[in-house]
Structures are given as structure tokens and as C-alpha cells.
Amino acid sequence: MAPIPGSGLAKGLAVTLRTMTRKSVTAQYPDTQPELPPRSRGVIGLFEENCTVCMLCARECPDWCIYIDSHKETVPPAAPGGRERSRNVLDRFAIDFSLCMYCGICIEVCPFDALFWSPEFEYAETDIRDLTHERDKLREWMWTVPAPPALDPGAEEPKEVAAARKTADKLAAAQDGVPGQEGRA
């Protein structure tokens, strides 16, 4: 059967009228900021103090876009008569975000909690070379990392917190000069 003349136009107008009354889903970015989940994968922050230069993140990165340089330093023995030890000192830590595919593997594999997701995503550059963020910039991103969610009220205290509290109590007792309190916590 031949279509009724003008029926296509009527259908088109009906769609226009229907969508005109609906709420728009287009956000006028950058005038309107998107409402992203707090733990969105925007950029990676480096908590340098925790990094032991184990190289695991650089080895596991599927894009080979983590660049780490380091050197070894000799540390004096902890106790008299002990052996000297050596430790890795970080010289360079950089991530090339023009290659990164935001898979999160580096963050997952880091055994020392040195890498974190930040939801900050506005770091576009006009020069692609500027998308390689060096350690200082990666450290700066740490200020934009959201605090971890609170523990369940019934959860056991994390062992790191318990150990830190024990050490702090010991130091406080030693400063107060309370004999016999050093080992108690």
C-alpha cells in the first residue's frame, strides 16, 4: 500500500514534539561539571613515601607507560656489628597518560599502596609530551584522592593502625618518663 502523502512529516513532527517535552540529558560541559562517582578513574596519584621501587607496576603495565629510574644506596647497620644494607632510591617516576588506558593494573599490583586513583580528569594538554606526568606532578595528584571509605563499625582495627598506635604510645610513655610503660599498649 502506498504511504499517505505527508505521513512521514507528521511522524517526524510527533517525535519532535515528544522529545521537546522531555528533560535534556546533554550537559553543557565545561559550564556544567559532570556528576561523576567519587572513585572515578581520572588520573593516577603517586604516594612517593610508600614506593620501594620494586618495579612491579612498571613490569605489569600493559602499555609500558610507567618510567622508573633508581639507584642503590648503602644504609648503615641497624645495630652495632650488624651488616650494611642497601636500599633503592627513586630518581624518576613518570606515567605517560597519552598511552595509559586506565586499566588500573598498576594500582592493583602495587604491594605498598603507593598508587591511587584520583577522580580529577581535567588535565588535557595542547602538547602531547606534557601528558607525561613526572613524580612531582604525580605526587600533587595525591591531594585530590578521596579519603578511603570508613570501616564497618564492627570491623577489626587494621594491623597498620594498631602497630602505629602502639609505637606512638611507646614514644609518649618514653617522653613522659614513665618507667615500665614503654612496652605496654
Ligand code: SF4
Ligand atoms: S592504568 Fe594501566 S595502562 Fe595506565 S599506567 Fe596503570 S597499568 Fe599502565
Ligand code: SF4
Ligand atoms: S609497584 Fe608500587 S612500590 Fe613498586 S615501584 Fe610501583 S609504585 Fe613503587
